[in-house]
Amino acid sequence: MSKIAPSQTLTLRAARINDLDDLLQIESESFSTESYPLTSRRQFRYLLTKAKNVELFVACLDKNVVGYGLLFFRKNSFWGRLYSISVRPEYQGGAVGKQLFERAEQRIRKRKQKGMLLEIRADNQKHLKRYLGLGYQLIDTIPDYYPDGSAALKLRKEL
Template identity: 40%
Template sequence: MLRTIRYGLPADCDALYELEERCFDSDRFSRRQLAHLLTRANAANLLAIAEDQRVIGYGTLLFRRNSTTARLYSFCVDPAARGIGLGRELLQALENAARERGSQRMLLEVRADNRVAMGLYRRMGFIAHRWLDDYYADGCAAWQMDKRLEPPEPPEPPDMSAAD
């Protein structure tokens, strides 16, 4: 399944809403909330787009002024597109977007009963450091996890050894 990752646009609101419906049983965003994230929030929304142009995953980063921490506010992969490395690819793209905005750390909350997501985050270098009782609407607890973002590698200098 070929895919691309791009920034979200206001026109993607309905597709994100439908993806939320497929991915989450509760604590879903409304269309209005998604529209705000796509247009007015201090956020970066990255979408994974399948070859047939369907949105098959997305992640939203929130940024605060004068902070070097980016918060992964929402992250999901279509159930039909799981198990092919899309989550890892999308999370890496989100980390890169956070670095580009000057973030040195990423923070997230994950349902304590979501072992698949926790496994992905751990494999990507996130560390669980804080337990949050009764975090979700259904009473489920969460783990707060974070990761230090290393600065991007500087570009290699041009090879100046060639003589004119």
């Protein structure tokens, strides 16, 4: 894990089309295709240029994209869904992911949603403990959710 140097500035902003290569690289570095369905170039391009009811934002250290967050909003739902947070491996476990997560909750509040939904792998006890500690509640288990057949735990928190 790389720490953020005092001389570096971490900023968050809306993702842009010229972030596409960084988004793909972060996705491939952070997730294995055996365990997670990866977002393709085509899907990211659609999210950046045409998708409605989504927010895709990036974390930048100085001018380098080091992570992203992706939120979905359904037309007839009062809940925002955190689809993904991904951080370059050398910055995982620190301020980047935390700030992306906080931004996701802020965006849910700003849109006046009831709260946030998210899914994690059932075998990811580290994140389960973290989310429960943040006030999220386990509301469902979805069998055979991930490419390797693992179940997902669905969590939510009213904001």
